[in-house]
Amino acid sequence: MNIQPIKTPKITSGSHEIFAVLDAVIPTLPEKSVVVVTSKIVSLCEGRTVKIGEADKNDLILQESEQYIPTNMNPLGVTLTITQNLLVPSAGIDESNGNGYYILWPEDPQKSAGLIRKHLAERFGLSDLGVLITDSRTTPLRWGVSGIALSYSGFSGLNDFIGKPDLFGRKMEMTMMNVADGLAAAAVVVMGETNEQTPVAIITGVDFVHFDEKKPTQQELEVWQIPMDIDLYGPLLSRGPWKKGGKSKS
Numbered sequence: 001m002n003i004q005p006i007k008t009p010k011i012t013s014g015s016h017e018i019f020a021v022l023d024a025v026i027p028t029l030p031e032k033s034v035v036v037v038t039s040k041i042v043s044l045c046e047g048r049t050v051k052i053g054e055a056d057k058n059d060l061i062l063q064e065s066e067q068y069i070p071t072n073m074n075p076l077g078v079t080l081t082i083t084q085n086l087l088v089p090s091a092g093i094d095e096s097n098g099n100g101y102y103i104l105w106p107e108d109p110q111k112s113a114g115l116i117r118k119h120l121a122e123r124f125g126l127s128d129l130g131v132l133i134t135d136s137r138t139t140p141l142r143w144g145v146s147g148i149a150l151s152y153s154g155f156s157g158l159n160d161f162i163g164k165p166d167l168f169g170r171k172m173e174m175t176m177m178n179v180a181d182g183l184a185a186a187a188v189v190v191m192g193e194t195n196e197q198t199p200v201a202i203i204t205g206v207d208f209v210h211f212d213e214k215k216p217t218q219q220e221l222e223v224w225q226i227p228m229d230i231d232l233y234g235p236l237l238s239r240g241p242w243k244k245g246g247k248s249k250s
Contacts, residue, residue, distance in 0.1 A: 008199055029202065043106050086148065110215075130155040148185070
């Protein structure tokens with residue numbers, strides 16, 4: 001697998017359009033590649049920003065989250081949230097590289113990934129092309145952040161190994177490989193977190209990726225995500241002092 005980070009111009013709120021950015025920095029694109037785009041530049045291009053001082057960050061977090069645990073209950077003073085079915089701090093809202101703005105997650109990352117894939121596939125005449133929109137998050141019991149996929153398009157997000165034999169012929173009972181998150185984690189390490197100015201990457205040499213010309217179906221997306229009531233960590237998560245956020249589904 002090869003990951004090529006791509007340098008872009010400095011992108012600020014409303015300064016660029018995402019297709020124009022990608023067209024300017026990706027002159028060629030081979031079949032069976034995956035284009036990775038950070039959620040931050042998608043949001044900046046889509047105007048999903050709020051000027052610092054014009055809104056309270058905590059109010060934005062509560063507005064954007066589905067559920068949250070109040071800040072005063074966190075040892076680091078961070079609001080832990082469930083946002084777009086992901087366990088993340090601060091509903092994904094960040095001000096780093098925002099040039100005076102809070103940057104929210106894209107309103108519909110799945111739609112954004114699909115549109116980016118459609119644009120690039122048509123531009124380069126490709127059939128096997130994947131797109132990932134990524135961000136960073138923390139992992140329980142680990143310092144540091146790692147990349148995660150907010151959305152994907154053009155390939156299978158999971159490789160299902162259930163029923164397949166291991167090295168000694170024992171059939172796998174539960175294992176599925178999260179391809180989308182694995183690619184996101186690898187790409188984000190290369191793209192960086194501070195002033196690298198490489199919010200785009202191209203991944204090639206991915207024989208394990210199963211490309212698909214269509215966008216993921218609703219059923220495929222639902223399988224990719226796990227409801228809390230059947231999640232391995234559900235017994236822990238469900239006992240948290242959660243409160244409903246502005247995007248609560250119930």
